Amino acid sequence: MMLVKIYTDGACSGNPGKGGYGTILTAIDENGVSHEKELTQGYKNTTNNRMELLAAIVGLEALKKPCNVELTSDSKYLTDAFNQNWIDGWVKRGWKTASKDPVKNKDLWERLLKAKENHNVKFIWIKGHNGHPYNERCDKLAVSSSNSDNLLDDNFQG
Numbered sequence: 001m002m003l004v005k006i007y008t009d010g011a012c013s014g015n016p017g018k019g020g021y022g023t024i025l026t027a028i029d030e031n032g033v034s035h036e037k038e039l040t041q042g043y044k045n046t047t048n049n050r051m052e053l054l055a056a057i058v059g060l061e062a063l064k065k066p067c068n069v070e071l072t073s074d075s076k077y078l079t080d081a082f083n084q085n086w087i088d089g090w091v092k093r094g095w096k097t098a099s100k101d102p103v104k105n106k107d108l109w110e111r112l113l114k115a116k117e118n119h120n121v122k123f124i125w126i127k128g129h130n131g132h133p134y135n136e137r138c139d140k141l142a143v144s145s146s147n148s149d150n151l152l153d154d155n156f157q158g
Contacts (some may be wrong), residue, residue, distance in 0.1 A: 001120070002027055006059035006071045008078075009128070009138035010051025011146050016156055019046040020148075021055035022141025024134050025062060037062065038137075042145035046154040051142065052078050053108040060115035069121045074128030074135055082123045087113070 004027040012019035020042035027035050039058050043051070052075035059071065073079055081087045087109065090096065095103045103109065126132050129139070 007134035008055035011142035020145030022138035
């Protein structure tokens with residue numbers, strides 16, 4: 001399977017407020033050719049966590065065949081859910097947290113689980129705004145999209 005590296009970031013002005021995500025996919029194909037793709041979109045009324053999740057989702061949904069994936073994010077919310085096995089507990093408890101509260105953003109967590117099911121995904125956390133070139137580019141994409149005139153509705157439920 002091909003190795004694809006996905007870099008993601010979400011941004012939100014106000015929380016909730018206008019937001020956006022930035023996603024960059026990089027890969028080297030079987031012929032040794034390097035590929036790179038940027039994905040970004042802004043939303044009228046969302047949260048930072050929703051944009052962090054959506055950035056990962058659209059990156060995984062863009063993959064056309066099963067891949068080994070290294071997904072790098074500055075969101076502990078995203079990476080810890082998998083690396084600390086929180087998501088397994090949420091699913092076992094019927095989408096309830098350890099304190100029996102409903103899991104926030106269940107719609108996006110379910111979409112993310114579906115998007116990753118055909119891939120071997122490793123979640124990698126990096127410190128944000130710390131000079132990582134792809135993280136910085138993803139942040140610029142997310143912020144730019146959140147400030148565009150082409151914002152979508154997020155159907156954010158609060």
